Amino acid sequence: MMKKMISLILVFMFSICLCVNALAQNDVPDVFVNKDTQETEQFLVTITRPEGDETTFKESYVLCGNSDKENITVKLLMYNELTGKFEPFKNIDGEDTWQIGASGFFMKEIKLPKKGANKIRIVAYKGSNEKDVVLKPGDNLQVNTFTVTLLEKSVKDSIKRGFLRITDMLNVLFGE
Amino acid sequence: MVYVRRLNRERFKLYILFLLVITSFIQVGILWYYQNQRVPTNFLWDFFNKNKYGTTYNIGYFFKPYRIVVTEGYENPHWVIDEGHRYYSSLWDEARGYISNLLTKKGITHQGEFNREYWGEVVLKKSFVFEFKTNISTELLAAFLNVNPDSDFKPGGIYKMAILPSENINRNITIYVYNGSSVNKYIMPFEQKGLHINDYDNIINELYEEDGDGYNIVKEFVSNYVYDYLSPDALIVAKGNSYREFKSLVCNVPDKIKNTYTSEELDDMAKIILGEDHDEYMKNIDVYNVIVFQNLSNMYRIYRDGLLEYRYLYVIDNNDKGSESEALNKALNFIKSREELISPGVDIYLSGITRNQNYYTFTFDYKFGDRPIALEDYKINNKDGKNLNHAITIDVNSKRVLNCYWLLKDFEKGNEKLNLNVKFEYMFDDVFAANEGLDRNEFSIRDINIVYEVKYSTQSQVLKPVWCIENMEGKKYIVKMRERLEQGG
Numbered sequence: 001m002m003k004k005m006i007s008l009i010l011v012f013m014f015s016i017c018l019c020v021n022a023l024a025q026n027d028v029p030d031v032f033v034n035k036d037t038q039e040t041e042q043f044l045v046t047i048t049r050p051e052g053d054e055t056t057f058k059e060s061y062v063l064c065g066n067s068d069k070e071n072i073t074v075k076l077l078m079y080n081e082l083t084g085k086f087e088p089f090k091n092i093d094g095e096d097t098w099q100i101g102a103s104g105f106f107m108k109e110i111k112l113p114k115k116g117a118n119k120i121r122i123v124a125y126k127g128s129n130e131k132d133v134v135l136k137p138g139d140n141l142q143v144n145t146f147t148v149t150l151l152e153k154s155v156k157d158s159i160k161r162g163f164l165r166i167t168d169m170l171n172v173l174f175g176e
Numbered sequence: 177m178v179y180v181r182r183l184n185r186e187r188f189k190l191y192i193l194f195l196l197v198i199t200s201f202i203q204v205g206i207l208w209y210y211q212n213q214r215v216p217t218n219f220l221w222d223f224f225n226k227n228k229y230g231t232t233y234n235i236g237y238f239f240k241p242y243r244i245v246v247t248e249g250y251e252n253p254h255w256v257i258d259e260g261h262r263y264y265s266s267l268w269d270e271a272r273g274y275i276s277n278l279l280t281k282k283g284i285t286h287q288g289e290f291n292r293e294y295w296g297e298v299v300l301k302k303s304f305v306f307e308f309k310t311n312i313s314t315e316l317l318a319a320f321l322n323v324n325p326d327s328d329f330k331p332g333g334i335y336k337m338a339i340l341p342s343e344n345i346n347r348n349i350t351i352y353v354y355n356g357s358s359v360n361k362y363i364m365p366f367e368q369k370g371l372h373i374n375d376y377d378n379i380i381n382e383l384y385e386e387d388g389d390g391y392n393i394v395k396e397f398v399s400n401y402v403y404d405y406l407s408p409d410a411l412i413v414a415k416g417n418s419y420r421e422f423k424s425l426v427c428n429v430p431d432k433i434k435n436t437y438t439s440e441e442l443d444d445m446a447k448i449i450l451g452e453d454h455d456e457y458m459k460n461i462d463v464y465n466v467i468v469f470q471n472l473s474n475m476y477r478i479y480r481d482g483l484l485e486y487r488y489l490y491v492i493d494n495n496d497k498g499s500e501s502e503a504l505n506k507a508l509n510f511i512k513s514r515e516e517l518i519s520p521g522v523d524i525y526l527s528g529i530t531r532n533q534n535y536y537t538f539t540f541d542y543k544f545g546d547r548p549i550a551l552e553d554y555k556i557n558n559k560d561g562k563n564l565n566h567a568i569t570i571d572v573n574s575k576r577v578l579n580c581y582w583l584l585k586d587f588e589k590g591n592e593k594l595n596l597n598v599k600f601e602y603m604f605d606d607v608f609a610a611n612e613g614l615d616r617n618e619f620s621i622r623d624i625n626i627v628y629e630v631k632y633s634t635q636s637q638v639l640k641p642v643w644c645i646e647n648m649e650g651k652k653y654i655v656k657m658r659e660r661l662e663q664g665g
Binding site: 048049056057058060062064066068093101102103104105106107108109 | 251392396397398403414415416418599600601604605607608609616617
C-alpha cells in the first residue's frame, strides 16, 4: 500500500513538473518562438545593429535600435537547434525583454552563445504585455531575424598575417 | 645791458614755454592711456620701456589637444590618452610636427576632400585622433607653432586630426583633418626622427596590456534616422561593466577672496590682481560685499563666490580689432599674469572662439585630474542677470582686454568613492527624461563628457561627476549619473 502511495505521489509530482514546463513554454507566444514566423518590415523599431547578417571576432556583441513611437516593448530570442525553436535570450544585464525609454533608443550587450552562426530574433510590439492583444506579424508585431557569425580569433590573426605577407611581398617587388 | 637783460627774459620765457609744451604732452598721454590724473610715472615708464605690455608669454602654452583618442579600429576599444598619460607628450609632439608640415606644405600630397560624415569612417579605422574643443584657425595654428603657413591650407583650421599610421600601402603616414564641416586627406612620409609604424603598433599593444577604461564610439551603433545629428566619434560606453568608480571633488572659494576685508588684505589682493599698477586704483568693498578695484578706465570686481569681473571703462576704438592671434595673445597674457590665482593641479584649455564685429571672445575651461569642470547657466550675483557657461570668458581686441569673467575656484580630490552608471543607453534616456519636451528630431550630440559641474556658491561644495552632453549649437545638457549604492554601506 505504502509503495503504491509513494509511486502515486511521484507520478503526480512528475506530471506537475511537466505541466509547469508546458505552462512556462506557453508564456512566450508561439508567433515569437516559431522558426517559420514570417519576417516583417522594421515598422516599429529600426534595428541599427546588426545591419543584416554580420560577422564578428568578439564574443561580446551589442544590439542597437531606435524608435520614434511610444510605449514599445522589445524581446530578444536566440534560435536553439536542438528544439528547433527560438527561445528568450538574456543580455548581460539579465533581461530578455525591455521597454524603449524616453530617448527612443536601446543598446543591449549580449554574449554570443557559440562559435559559428548565431540566429538572433528581435521582436517588437506596442504595449507592455504580449498577452493583452492578439499579435500578428506585420500588423502590430515586428519580427526580424539576423545571423551573427562568431569567428575564431585565429582567423583574424591569419588574415592579418596574410595581409602582412602581401605587403611584405609588395615591398620586396617594388622596394620600400 | 638792457638788450642782454631782455634776451635773458626772452630765453627764460622760452624755457617756460618748452616746459609747458612738454607737460601738456605728458598730460595728454596720461589722459589717453590711463585717464588717471596722478603722477605719470607709469606712462613715462611705458614710453621708455616698450616691453612692459609686449608679449611676455609663449602663446604655445595653451596649444594642447582637449584629448587624444587611440584605437585599433572597428569593434576594438577607444582609449583616451589624457595629459597625465605617459604617451601624451610623444604623441602630441608627433602631431605638432605633422601640423607644421601641413601648414608649410612640406612634402605632402592632398588626397581629396570629403563631407563631414566621412569623419565617422576615419575614426572606425586604426587611428590616433587629436581633438580640440573648437576649430583652431590656420592663423592661430601658425602662431602657436611659430611657422609661416602656406596661403591655401584648404581646411582653414583644425578641429580634429587623425593620424593613421598603417592605412597607406606605400608606408607613408595618412593624416585626416576635420574642420567641423569637411574632411581633408593628406599623405606624407613618416618623420625621420618621429614614431614609425611599429612604434604606433607598440603603443596600441601596451594600451591593451594596461587594460584601462575603454570606450566605443557612436558610429559603431547608432544611426541618425531618428535624431537630428549624432557626432560619429562621440565616446560612449556600450560594452562591459555598467558601473565605473569615480571620486568626488571638493570645490572651494579661494581663501584670499574669502578672507579679504581689511585695507591690508585689500592691498594684498590688489597686488595679485593688478600687479605693479595696484597703487593706481581705488580699493574698497561695496555694499554688496564685493571687492572693487577701480580707476577711470578699468574696473575689477571680485564677488565672494570667487568670480572675477573685469571691465574696460573707456571708449573702444573699432579699428583695434586686429588679428585673432594678437587678440589671443592679449587674452593669454591677462590669464598668465594672474597665474597665482589658478588652483594647483588645474589645467586651462581653450574651449571656444567667437569672432565678433569689433572684437573676439575667447572662452577657456578648467580640467582637474584630467576631468573637465563644467559651468552651465552659472548665475552671476549682480543685477545684470547674466549667466556663465565657461570658467573664463574674455572679450578682447588686439590692443587690450575689454571684458572678462573668470571664476576662481580651488579644487581638491574628495574622499567619497562613487560607483556610477556609464552606459550610454541609460544616459540617453535620462537626458530626455530630465528635459521634458526635448524633441528627438531636433536633438543633436556634438560631444559627451563626464564632468564635475560647479554651481553658484560662496561655500565649499562637494561635486559628483555628471554627464555633460553638448549639442551642435554648443548648448550643454547636464544630467545626473545613476549611482549604485554600496551594499551594506
